[in-house]
Amino acid sequence: xxxxxxxxxxxxxxxxxxxxxxxxxxxxxxxxxxxxxxxxxxxxxxxxxxxxxxxxxxxxxxxxxxxxxxxxxxxxxxxxxxxxxxxxxxxxxxxxxxxxxxxxxxxxxxxxxxxxxxxxxxxxxxxxxxxxxxxxxxxxxxxxxxxxxxxxxxxxxxxxxxxxxxxxxxxxxxxxxxxxxxxxxxxxxxxxxxxxxxxxxxxxxxxxxxxxxxxxxxxxxxxxxxxxxxxxxxxxxxxxxxxxxxxxxxxxxxxxxxxxxxxxxxxxxxxxxxxxxxxxxx
Amino acid sequence: xxxxxxxxxxxxxxxxxxxxxxxxxxxxxxxxxxxxxxxxxxxxxxxxxxxxxxxxxxxxxxxxxxxxxxxxxxxxxxxxxxxxxxxxxxxxxxxxxxxxxxxxxxxxxxxxxxxxxxxxxxxxxxxxxxxxxxxxxxxxxxxxxxxxxxxxxxxxxxxxxxxxxxxxxxxxxxxxxxxxxxxxxxxxxxxxxxxxxxxxxxxxxxxxxxxxxxxxxxxxxxxxxxxxxxxxxxxxxxxxxxxxxxxxxxxxxxxxxxxxxxxxxxxxxxxxxxxxxxxxxxxxxxxxxxxxxxxxxxxxxxxxxxxxxxxxxxxxxxxxxxxxxxxxxxxxxxxxxxxxxxxxxxxxxxxxxxxxxxxxxxxxxxxxxxxxxxxxxxx
Numbered sequence: 001x002x003x004x005x006x007x008x009x010x011x012x013x014x015x016x017x018x019x020x021x022x023x024x025x026x027x028x029x030x031x032x033x034x035x036x037x038x039x040x041x042x043x044x045x046x047x048x049x050x051x052x053x054x055x056x057x058x059x060x061x062x063x064x065x066x067x068x069x070x071x072x073x074x075x076x077x078x079x080x081x082x083x084x085x086x087x088x089x090x091x092x093x094x095x096x097x098x099x100x101x102x103x104x105x106x107x108x109x110x111x112x113x114x115x116x117x118x119x120x121x122x123x124x125x126x127x128x129x130x131x132x133x134x135x136x137x138x139x140x141x142x143x144x145x146x147x148x149x150x151x152x153x154x155x156x157x158x159x160x161x162x163x164x165x166x167x168x169x170x171x172x173x174x175x176x177x178x179x180x181x182x183x184x185x186x187x188x189x190x191x192x193x194x195x196x197x198x199x200x201x202x203x204x205x206x207x208x209x210x211x212x213x214x215x216x217x218x219x220x221x222x223x224x225x226x227x228x229x230x231x232x233x234x235x236x237x238x239x240x241x242x243x244x245x246x247x248x249x250x251x252x253x254x255x256x257x258x259x260x261x262x263x264x265x266x267x268x269x270x271x272x273x274x275x276x277x278x279x280x281x282x
Numbered sequence: 283x284x285x286x287x288x289x290x291x292x293x294x295x296x297x298x299x300x301x302x303x304x305x306x307x308x309x310x311x312x313x314x315x316x317x318x319x320x321x322x323x324x325x326x327x328x329x330x331x332x333x334x335x336x337x338x339x340x341x342x343x344x345x346x347x348x349x350x351x352x353x354x355x356x357x358x359x360x361x362x363x364x365x366x367x368x369x370x371x372x373x374x375x376x377x378x379x380x381x382x383x384x385x386x387x388x389x390x391x392x393x394x395x396x397x398x399x400x401x402x403x404x405x406x407x408x409x410x411x412x413x414x415x416x417x418x419x420x421x422x423x424x425x426x427x428x429x430x431x432x433x434x435x436x437x438x439x440x441x442x443x444x445x446x447x448x449x450x451x452x453x454x455x456x457x458x459x460x461x462x463x464x465x466x467x468x469x470x471x472x473x474x475x476x477x478x479x480x481x482x483x484x485x486x487x488x489x490x491x492x493x494x495x496x497x498x499x500x501x502x503x504x505x506x507x508x509x510x511x512x513x514x515x516x517x518x519x520x521x522x523x524x525x526x527x528x529x530x531x532x533x534x535x536x537x538x539x540x541x542x543x544x545x546x547x548x549x550x551x552x553x554x555x556x557x558x559x560x561x562x563x564x565x566x567x568x569x570x571x572x573x574x575x576x577x578x579x580x581x582x583x584x585x586x587x588x589x590x591x592x593x594x595x596x597x598x599x600x601x602x603x604x605x606x607x608x609x610x611x612x613x614x615x616x617x618x619x620x621x622x623x624x625x626x627x628x629x630x631x632x633x634x635x636x637x638x639x640x641x642x643x644x645x646x647x648x649x650x651x652x653x654x655x656x657x658x659x660x661x
Contacts, residue, residue: 140419140565169582176578179570180426187424187571 016067024049032102039064062181379409426571503601526626
């Protein structure tokens with residue numbers, strides 16, 4: 001097996017075990033998944049790895065196969081959690097890419113530790129509170145409503161289970177666990193940190209803000225606000241795509257992300273390659 | 283056996299197209315459909331019914347807390363209890379209960395129950411509930427904190443009632459630098475506590491460890507049996523057998539002059555309750571984090587049908603409700619006593635949907651005069 005084939009790893013931290021996927025070779029990319037998609041290495045990750053990047057995709061606390069980390073209670077704890085993850089993985093200054101909920105974490109990480117981020121890509125990031133552009137309550141949606149909200153072209157519904165087939169308790173419990181972890185971090189304030197907006201000026205990394213053209217969950221005004229408040233951010237829209245983004249249009253999202261990361265190679269950035277003084281990363 | 287008259291205070295005037303065009307009677311059901319003039323009449327009527335139950339000799343009269351809902355019109359059960367405290371004489375005033383999981387300031391609950399205890403001369407029973415899933419949406423409280431908030435609020439309230447010196451309270455969800463309750467409750471060490479359970483093993487253990495009364499909620503007899511057994515098992519693990527009175531069956535009951543008259547009157551109310559009053563999408567009923575993994579697995583394993591899929595006959599057959607003439611009701615509750623491994627309290631929901639004042643008074647009267655004497659010696 002070539003060493004850039006995707007594989008799974010477990011990272012031991014003080015508070016528990018983090019499950020992650022790793023694939024590809026090249027400059028490191030820390031990928032922070034959306035509310036959906038924990039425990040998955042999908043087409044988008046593969047394309048990004050194929051484009052010449054070493055992609056590291058951990059499951060968030062309480063999601064997928066990562067432990068609960070009950071002490072990680074809120075977004076500020078998630079920031080410290082990911083600083084711990086980066087330290088444990090030896091990621092001094094990686095590219096950071098985050099989608100939706102993961103985009104929010106990525107933005108907070110870049111605010112808290114601007115010198116630890118090589119470049120930043122926010123894919124329709126949650127995290128801002130814009131009362132004029134509210135995010136609909138995904139916790140209140142039926143599965144059907146969720147699909148129509150997330151996709152520009154909703155996929156056909158899955159075939160109904162065979163008559164008399166017992167429900168898959170493990171699958172239901174796994175989905176409930178992911179949703180519970182999301183609720184832990186963003187029930188109230190809903191999917192946002194009201195203080196984030198006024199802190200975005202701290203971000204130093206070159207930043208690409210990407211919005212799907214037909215985002216029915218996080219209105220495009222959120223992406224525009226991110227782009228206007230992050231110094232030197234660039235804004236791009238991807239046509240005919242919904243909030244499902246890299247699930248609905250994996251090639252488009254992988255291409256635009258890979259192009260931006262290549263353009264902002266860590267090798268070109270003096271800070272990215274210089275070692276941190278001893279002790280700083282801990 | 284002890285008997286209580288429990289009032290839901292429903293708002294029964296739902297639009298004719300409710301079942302087709304409204305997803306729920308709670309949280310998102312438009313409040314423009316609430317007519318305050320009808321509300322005045324309903325409150326007067328419903329309080330009269332509770333007072334009449336005291337007059338009839340029920341051991342308790344019960345109210346509860348629900349928010350943003352046509353299912354029940356009591357966002358504050360303590361206000362209803364206060365009204366009852368001044369107009370009743372003998373019955374226990376049962377608040378079943380305060381939803382301490384969603385209260386921003388649980389110390390207020392300790393204060394209000396203490397006031398009620400004094401106003402009623404020590405007749406208050408204090409139930410604590412977590413609050414139903416939709417209420418975590420309505421009050422913007424994270425369901426992932428529900429269990430912790432409930433436990434902390436409970437511990438704070440008990441300590442506030444019983445401490446004889448001012449104290450400081452610090453727990454993950456609450457901080458009070460000065461807890462010094464004025465007034466203190468009359469009953470010592472504090473009013474009796476009731477906790478409804480819906481299959482959560484945490485709740486069974488919690489109730490058993492504090493020796494609180496464990497009461498059922500809407501479910502078929504076979505499932506309530508599992509819950510009661512769970513409570514009895516939790517007590518056994520602690521080395522004791524619970525008093526019969528600590529196990530309470532809570533169930534809709536309607537008594538008519540005869541079986542046929544009872545069904546004619548009660549059928550619309552029972553159907554209203556399970557098809558309309560309790561209509562709530564699963565997403566709003568069980569938000570993420572509201573249940574532990576173990577409890578969710580238990581609920582899934584119980585395999586209960588959604589309420590809306592249960593027909594009237596099925597509801598009666600499986601023990602979701604009891605309807606009939608006095609003999610039938612007494613016989614059915616006796617059967618359920620055996621099927622459930624016993625219970626020492628019956629908390630009967632008499633007013634659950636569209637009924638007339640006269641129907642409810644007559645049902646309660648028939649129950650008090652013809653059913654209670656038959657069942658009284660059971661426990």
